[in-house]
Amino acid sequence: xxxxxxxxxxxxxxxxxxxxxxxxxxxxxxxxxxxxxxxxxxxxxxxxxxxxxxxxxxxxxxxxxxxxxxxxxxxxxxxxxxxxxxxxxxxxxxxxxxxxxxxxxxxxxxxxxxxxxxxxxxxxxxxxxxxxxxxxxxxxxxxxxxxxxxxxxxxxxxxxxxxxxxxxxxxxxxxxxxxxxxxxxxxxxxxxxxxxxxxxxxxxxxxxxxxxxxxxxxxxxxxxxxxxxx
Amino acid sequence: xxxxxxxxxxxxxxxxxxxxxxxxxxxxxxxxxxxxxxxxxxxxxxxxxxxxxxxxxxxxxxxxxxxxxxxxxxxxxxxxxxxxxxxxxxxxxxxxxxxxxxxxxxxxxx
Numbered sequence: 001x002x003x004x005x006x007x008x009x010x011x012x013x014x015x016x017x018x019x020x021x022x023x024x025x026x027x028x029x030x031x032x033x034x035x036x037x038x039x040x041x042x043x044x045x046x047x048x049x050x051x052x053x054x055x056x057x058x059x060x061x062x063x064x065x066x067x068x069x070x071x072x073x074x075x076x077x078x079x080x081x082x083x084x085x086x087x088x089x090x091x092x093x094x095x096x097x098x099x100x101x102x103x104x105x106x107x108x109x110x111x112x113x114x115x116x117x118x119x120x121x122x123x124x125x126x127x128x129x130x131x132x133x134x135x136x137x138x139x140x141x142x143x144x145x146x147x148x149x150x151x152x153x154x155x156x157x158x159x160x161x162x163x164x165x166x167x168x169x170x171x172x173x174x175x176x177x178x179x180x181x182x183x184x185x186x187x188x189x190x191x192x193x194x195x196x197x198x199x200x201x202x203x204x205x206x207x208x209x210x211x212x213x214x215x216x217x218x219x220x221x222x223x224x225x226x227x228x229x230x
Numbered sequence: 231x232x233x234x235x236x237x238x239x240x241x242x243x244x245x246x247x248x249x250x251x252x253x254x255x256x257x258x259x260x261x262x263x264x265x266x267x268x269x270x271x272x273x274x275x276x277x278x279x280x281x282x283x284x285x286x287x288x289x290x291x292x293x294x295x296x297x298x299x300x301x302x303x304x305x306x307x308x309x310x311x312x313x314x315x316x317x318x319x320x321x322x323x324x325x326x327x328x329x330x331x332x333x334x335x336x337x338x339x340x
Contacts, residue, residue: 025279028305035257059276067280071287
């Protein structure tokens with residue numbers, strides 16, 4: 001027995017699975033589907049057949065999604081995306097830097113790793129440090145890569161400024177977390193290092209905000225025109 | 231049946247021209263286009279919405295949620311000031327194409 005509401009729910013799930021967002025435009029498409037179905041039923045078709053015809057008329061989910069994707073994101077949405085990408089990138093850098101410091105600080109000589117091969121060494125010793133350090137580094141790098149990928153539509157300059165700001169911000173936080181880092185960077189006084197990094201961060205953040213704003217409000221390049229036929 | 235490319239190129243001016251007559255919603259727009267073109271313009275129904283959303287993004291039309299006479303939810307679209315300007319430009323360009331074609335056809339028979 002055909003269950004119309006279940007069929008519509010399945011259709012909705014299929015649309016959602018391809019990335020069509022709710023409530024807009026999915027609600028609008030569903031209203032169209034229902035209206036077309038009613039018209040088909042008035043012309044004598046069964047509920048099941050009318051649903052099939054209406055769903056066909058609305059079109060395939062992947063093709064619709066591809067067309068909706070061509071519409072540029074609203075400025076607020078773009079700024080939010082930039083904010084999210086920056087946060088993810090920053091966490092990535094922090095994890096990477098922390099992993100590097102952890103690896104540098106560890107004694108990986110054969111005597112310490114191979115010489116004391118025990119469960120304790122595996123869990124808390126240098127071997128654990130090596131595994132955790134490398135693992136964190138890969139995870140951090142993956143986060144940075146993801147953040148970069150989500151900013152595909154940004155201009156090249158914005159990406160560079162964003163990258164620089166994230167590195168600078170990561171460094172300043174690391175200065176707080178690992179006082180030795182200031183010494184490594186030949187800055188004897190940690191507070192001066194913080195000040196220096198602070199200036200870099202302020203300048204780069206202003207730069208990225210300005211670039212992002214210009215990028216958001218300038219008219220987007222007209223991609224292939226949206227067409228009502230597939 | 232009209233060629234796919236021509237249907238695509240004429241979508242924006244046709245939607246703007248329809249909305250210049252008063253606010254409307256997706257389903258009615260599709261039905262109107264089909265009736266006016268004597269079913270020669272076959273749009274995939276769902277593909278109308280990306281076009282409408284693009285026009286809205288460009289600031290040519292605006293949308294509001296309302297209700298039909300039967301109480302069903304509907305999204306109504308109407309033309310904005312920039313939409314009227316864009317429509318005038320489209321009409322000018324399509325008239326030019328039509329005039330050039332008509333001129334060439336006339337020359338053929340002289």
